[in-house]
Amino acid sequence: NAGVTQTPKFRVLKTGQSMTLLCAQDMNHEYMYWYRQDPGMGLRLIHYSVGEGTTAKGEVPDGYNVSRLKKQNFLLGLESAAPSQTSVYFCASSLVPGQGAGNQPQHFGDGTRLSIL
Amino acid sequence: DQQVKQNSPSLSVQEGRISILNCDYTNSMFDYFLWYKKYPAEGPTFLISISSIKDKNEDGRFTVFLNKSAKHLSLHIVPSQPGDSAVYFCAADQAAGNKLTFGGGTRVLVKP
Numbered sequence: 001n002a003g004v005t006q007t008p009k010f011r012v013l014k015t016g017q018s019m020t021l022l023c024a025q026d027m028n029h030e031y032m033y034w035y036r037q038d039p040g041m042g043l044r045l046i047h048y049s050v051g052e053g054t055t056a057k058g059e060v061p062d063g064y065n066v067s068r069l070k071k072q073n074f075l076l077g078l079e080s081a082a083p084s085q086t087s088v089y090f091c092a093s094s095l096v097p098g099q100g101a102g103n104q105p106q107h108f109g110d111g112t113r114l115s116i117l
Numbered sequence: 118d119q120q121v122k123q124n125s126p127s128l129s130v131q132e133g134r135i136s137i138l139n140c141d142y143t144n145s146m147f148d149y150f151l152w153y154k155k156y157p158a159e160g161p162t163f164l165i166s167i168s169s170i171k172d173k174n175e176d177g178r179f180t181v182f183l184n185k186s187a188k189h190l191s192l193h194i195v196p197s198q199p200g201d202s203a204v205y206f207c208a209a210d211q212a213a214g215n216k217l218t219f220g221g222g223t224r225v226l227v228k229p
Contacts, residue, residue: 042220045216097214111158
């Protein structure tokens with residue numbers, strides 16, 4: 001059972017290059033999220049989606065764009081990579097909160113380690 | 118300004134003893150709290166949660182305590198096992214929005 005799959009696992013970019021991080025989930029979850037993890041700062045929410053065709057900004061959205069064309073996929077794009085975007089990126093998905101249990105735990109992928117030179 | 122803080126970046130404990138991880142928050146609107154566990158090169162996995170209407174939630178060896186007046190929660194692991202060695206993150210949510218605010222993490226090392 002795959003759960004949440006992120007590709008690629010590692011990538012090195014040069015400043016100014018663009019790329020797209022892919023996230024796929026097979027749990028039929030409505031909600032999907034993109035986080036970045038930096039040393040000592042925990043995970044910070046970049047963008048999230050509450051359903052196919054919808055996206056919204058999180059805590060640190062600048063420099064990133066996202067798309068949710070299909071329910072199972074959530075794409076994170078860097079249009080012009082900057083060294084400050086060197087980080088580990090995590091995708092997560094969850095059921096709709098409020099359905100019986102209130103908050104719904106998020107299920108995470110194993111991350112994409114991105115270095116911008 | 119971090120709304121969720123884990124002031125101990127690391128913790129070392131002997132196998133079989135209790136591990137106590139602490140977490141403080143500043144936003145009084147937070148009403149749901151979660152703990153996640155993370156191994157190297159893997160994503161975080163959900164461990165245990167607590168709603169603000171409770172002050173304790175227990176699941177096997179793991180117990181989370183919430184002190185709303187102090188804006189403080191803690192995770193107790195009893196007894197600690199070597200497989201518990203990982204980074205633990207506390208996270209907070211409000212109004213079932215499922216938009217989590219994470220603390221910086223505490224690295225736990227359980228010595229055999």
